[in-house]
Amino acid sequence: MINLEKLFSKNALGMKRSEIRELLKVTRRPEIISFAGGLPAPELFPVEEVKEVTDYILEKEGKIALQYGPTEGDTRLKEELVKHMEEEGLKTEVENILVVSASQQALDLVAKVFLNRKDVVFVEEPTYVGGIQAFNSYGARMVPVKSDEDGILPEELEKSIVELIKNGFRSQLKLIYIIPDFQNPSGITTSLERRKSLLEIAEKYDLIVIEDTPYRQLRYRGETVAPIYSLENSGRVISLFTFSKIFAPGFRLGWIVGSKEIIEKIIMAKQAADLCTSPFTQSITYEYLRRGYLKKQIKLIKENYKEKMEIMLESLEKEMPSLEGLKWTKPDGGLFLWVTLPEYMDSRELFLKAIDKKVAYVVGDAFHPQAKMKNAFRLNFSYPSPKKIREGVKRLADAISEYNDEIKGKKLKDAVIFP
Numbered sequence: 001m002i003n004l005e006k007l008f009s010k011n012a013l014g015m016k017r018s019e020i021r022e023l024l025k026v027t028r029r030p031e032i033i034s035f036a037g038g039l040p041a042p043e044l045f046p047v048e049e050v051k052e053v054t055d056y057i058l059e060k061e062g063k064i065a066l067q068y069g070p071t072e073g074d075t076r077l078k079e080e081l082v083k084h085m086e087e088e089g090l091k092t093e094v095e096n097i098l099v100v101s102a103s104q105q106a107l108d109l110v111a112k113v114f115l116n117r118k119d120v121v122f123v124e125e126p127t128y129v130g131g132i133q134a135f136n137s138y139g140a141r142m143v144p145v146k147s148d149e150d151g152i153l154p155e156e157l158e159k160s161i162v163e164l165i166k167n168g169f170r171s172q173l174k175l176i177y178i179i180p181d182f183q184n185p186s187g188i189t190t191s192l193e194r195r196k197s198l199l200e201i202a203e204k205y206d207l208i209v210i211e212d213t214p215y216r217q218l219r220y221r222g223e224t225v226a227p228i229y230s231l232e233n234s235g236r237v238i239s240l241f242t243f244s245k246i247f248a249p250g251f252r253l254g255w256i257v258g259s260k261e262i263i264e265k266i267i268m269a270k271q272a273a274d275l276c277t278s279p280f281t282q283s284i285t286y287e288y289l290r291r292g293y294l295k296k297q298i299k300l301i302k303e304n305y306k307e308k309m310e311i312m313l314e315s316l317e318k319e320m321p322s323l324e325g326l327k328w329t330k331p332d333g334g335l336f337l338w339v340t341l342p343e344y345m346d347s348r349e350l351f352l353k354a355i356d357k358k359v360a361y362v363v364g365d366a367f368h369p370q371a372k373m374k375n376a377f378r379l380n381f382s383y384p385s386p387k388k389i390r391e392g393v394k395r396l397a398d399a400i401s402e403y404n405d406e407i408k409g410k411k412l413k414d415a416v417i418f419p
């Protein structure tokens with residue numbers, strides 16, 4: 001018998017199959033209205049344009065597109081990205097960009113180049129579940145920092161830093177991981193003031209800021225806020241972008257923007273991981289951008305998701321019982337919103353009741369490195385149809401009301417038994 005426990009690395013031994021992903025399997029049943037996934041609406045995928053551009057690429061440069069490519073990525077694509085990002089308020093150059101196999105790989109590579117086991121990553125509370133997985137796989141210690149409707153609380157962040165330094169962890173403090181635009185899972189956007197405070201703290205304590213921003217281009221209302229990357233020039237910020245939510249997640253294509261020194265190091269890590277990101281999808285995407293299709297696609301997605309977000313917010317307003325402590329965020333963009341339940345409720349218990357009523361969400365614990373977000377959950381509005389959003393919210397509201405009556409009833413019974 002092979003003793004794998006002895007043979008696996010420490011990092012591998014620390015990896016766990018997500019209990020929450022197991023829980024989510026049930027949400028794929030066809031009769032369930034799922035607000036659980038973070039999937040784009042598949043009916044909006046630009047299948048015809050991709051077909052047209054793919055034919056063109058195969059015809060024109062098939063022999064190059066199907067070959068290995070440079071680890072850095074296709075220069076033509078990066079030139080298009082420089083233009084695209086300038087419109088987003090981020091000025092950069094081709095040498096500061098590394099094309100990656102979408103943001104999840106970016107997270108893995110960043111973790112790989114910065115983290116020793118037990119190094120500290122400060123994360124928002126709540127934070128992205130895939131970020132938790134990536135940092136966890138390098139044995140990082142994740143320290144959640146409280147957030148409010150303007151994003152992470154700078155004074156709480158500094159308090160944590162000071163405490164850790166006092167306890168002798170100075171050299172292990174490395175990264176601040178932040179999703180500043182329409183955060184996954186909360187839908188919240190970090191205000192400009194908070195972005196600046198965050199940078200001041202990062203500078204004071206010599207930390208790197210990872211700005212992960214897959215939803216930045218999906219703003220449905222309000223004014224855009226400057227990317228953190230554009231607010232400083234010392235090379236302390238790394239920005240992660242992806243085509244997953246604005247084009248097609250199936251392409252597995254994204255890009256990292258950072259100082260040349262950091263990009264150089266990440267290139268080395270990427271070489272060991274996969275040599276290069278698919279030159280074929282890069283060529284298609286370059287041509288897709290060059291023809292101006294991405295702009296049209298983003299416009300289409302924004303119109304569709306804006307409507308769905310408004311329907312979800314209206315439905316919540318209309319259907320939810322009035323309970324003290326029950327509230328939800330009102331995002332300006334993105335794919336998600338975050339519901340906070342009264343403190344006496346547990347979103348895992350409620351999940352079972354919701355499934356009985358054939359509606360699903362992701363429990364709050366999934367978005368906390370120590371699974372401590374008991375009375376909250378995430379709702380996605382990009383995937384379900386408007387009709388399903390209305391019906392699903394109604395079912396959810398019923399589940400919450402019944403759960404509440406049950407808790408209250410139980411308390412009453414307890415009071416009778418123990419007067």
Ligand SMILES: Cc1ncc(COP(=O)(O)O)c(C=O)c1O
Binds near residue numbers: 101128184214249254
């Ligand atoms: C905050 C955040 N980062 C990274 C990712 C990973 O996206 P991808 O690897 O498809 O680019 C997601 C996906 O939902 C996300 O929400």
